[in-house]
Amino acid sequence: MALNGTVVRLHGQHAWIRSDGTEYMCAVRGKFKQGKRKERSPLAVGDLVTFTPLPDGEENEGQLESIEERRTELYRAHPRFPRQRQVLAANIDLLVIVAGADLLSEQLLTVDRLLISAYSQGFIPLIVINKIDVVPRPELEPLLRDFAGVIDIEYVSASNGELGTLKGRFSGKTAVFAGPSGVGKSSIMNALEPGLGLRIGHVDKEGEGRHTTTHASLVPMAGGLVIDTPGVRDFGFWNLELHEISLYYPDWQTAREQCRFNTCTHRHEPGCGVKAAVEAGTISQGRYGRYMTILRESWNEQERLGY
Numbered sequence: 001m002a003l004n005g006t007v008v009r010l011h012g013q014h015a016w017i018r019s020d021g022t023e024y025m026c027a028v029r030g031k032f033k034q035g036k037r038k039e040r041s042p043l044a045v046g047d048l049v050t051f052t053p054l055p056d057g058e059e060n061e062g063q064l065e066s067i068e069e070r071r072t073e074l075y076r077a078h079p080r081f082p083r084q085r086q087v088l089a090a091n092i093d094l095l096v097i098v099a100g101a102d103l104l105s106e107q108l109l110t111v112d113r114l115l116i117s118a119y120s121q122g123f124i125p126l127i128v129i130n131k132i133d134v135v136p137r138p139e140l141e142p143l144l145r146d147f148a149g150v151i152d153i154e155y156v157s158a159s160n161g162e163l164g165t166l167k168g169r170f171s172g173k174t175a176v177f178a179g180p181s182g183v184g185k186s187s188i189m190n191a192l193e194p195g196l197g198l199r200i201g202h203v204d205k206e207g208e209g210r211h212t213t214t215h216a217s218l219v220p221m222a223g224g225l226v227i228d229t230p231g232v233r234d235f236g237f238w239n240l241e242l243h244e245i246s247l248y249y250p251d252w253q254t255a256r257e258q259c260r261f262n263t264c265t266h267r268h269e270p271g272c273g274v275k276a277a278v279e280a281g282t283i284s285q286g287r288y289g290r291y292m293t294i295l296r297e298s299w300n301e302q303e304r305l306g307y
């Protein structure tokens with residue numbers, strides 16, 4: 001009889017599937033081997049599947065039967081095959097975007113990219129600034145003023161166990177932790193759920209992480225399911241037209257409504273409400289500058305890949 005389960009880990013041609021608290025190893029073969037076009041792997045952590053347990057295995061083994069259509073996905077360009085997508089996590093409700101207090105200004109571009117992923121895919125973002133034991137909150141708030149009142153922000157320290165109201169946000173949800181290497185994603189999860197025992201890395205002199213988490217994995221945490229991911233900087237959204245990118249800037253909505261053209265990309269178009277807001281200081285130069293970087297990179301990427 002087929003069971004329902006969730007993919008919790010992937011390794012090579014094998015998927016580990018959790019069903020009712022038991023994990024089953026399933027080979028990914030046959031009709032499932034060929035993923036969707038532009039994807040190398042047919043499965044991602046968080047996928048909902050059906051499978052049939054196999055008798056007599058030393059380990060619990062199963063045979064994969066079907067994969068449910070995904071509600072949402074977090075993906076990037078495959079590091080080795082840039083025309084293909086790598087889905088880091090599937091069926092997510094909440095995207096926890098983690099940055100480090102010590103390197104926040106350099107990491108805001110990644111935060112902005114993840115916000116675009118969240119809003120374009122329809123998952124709720126939460127920004128978590130970790131390591132407030134190193135740089136105190138009043139020094140960080142000005143860097144994040146664009147998001148005030150629009151996107152939830154938690155200031156935490158995994159080291160000190162100062163976790164704000166983070167723990168209450170996971171109940172009944174599937175969440176994914178994403179952000180650069182070394183910001184403390186795994187550390188925060190360990191602090192929220194003692195006993196998880198996720199591996200923690202070191203940071204070098206520049207504060208950069210060492211890519212300690214190498215594969216996404218899904219674990220039960222604080223009443224929900226949470227996917228820890230390896231630190232990544234680049235998130236793809238090359239399916240978006242350039243003028244669509246700013247649709248996923250919720251803090252720009254009022255300004256955007258003032259633009260003369262509804263396909264405005266806010267670069268050199270006349271009558272641009274966003275540029276007016278930057279001049280008036282309601283949108284920060286930083287957030288606008290990073291938008292221009294994202295626009296330029298998306299354009300280069302689309303040219304290169306011939307979209």
Ligand SMILES: Nc1nc2c(ncn2[C@@H]2O[C@H](COP(=O)(O)OP(=O)(O)OP(=O)(O)O)[C@@H](O)[C@H]2O)c(=O)[nH]1
Pocket residue numbers: 130131132133134156157158159160179180181182183184185186187188199200201202203209210211212213214229230231232
């Ligand atoms: N000062 C300080 N250091 C922290 C804090 N949280 C984590 N660290 C340190 O930051 C380093 C990286 O932590 P990890 O939890 O491995 O970071 P990660 O984001 O999971 O990194 P990857 O798995 O490489 O993506 C470790 O040396 C931690 O001890 C914190 O709140 N304050």
Ligand SMILES: [Mg+2]
Pocket residue numbers: 185186187199200212213228229230231
């Ligand atoms: Mg980690």
Ligand SMILES: [Zn+2]
Pocket residue numbers: 256259260264265266267269271272273274275
């Ligand atoms: Zn505009």
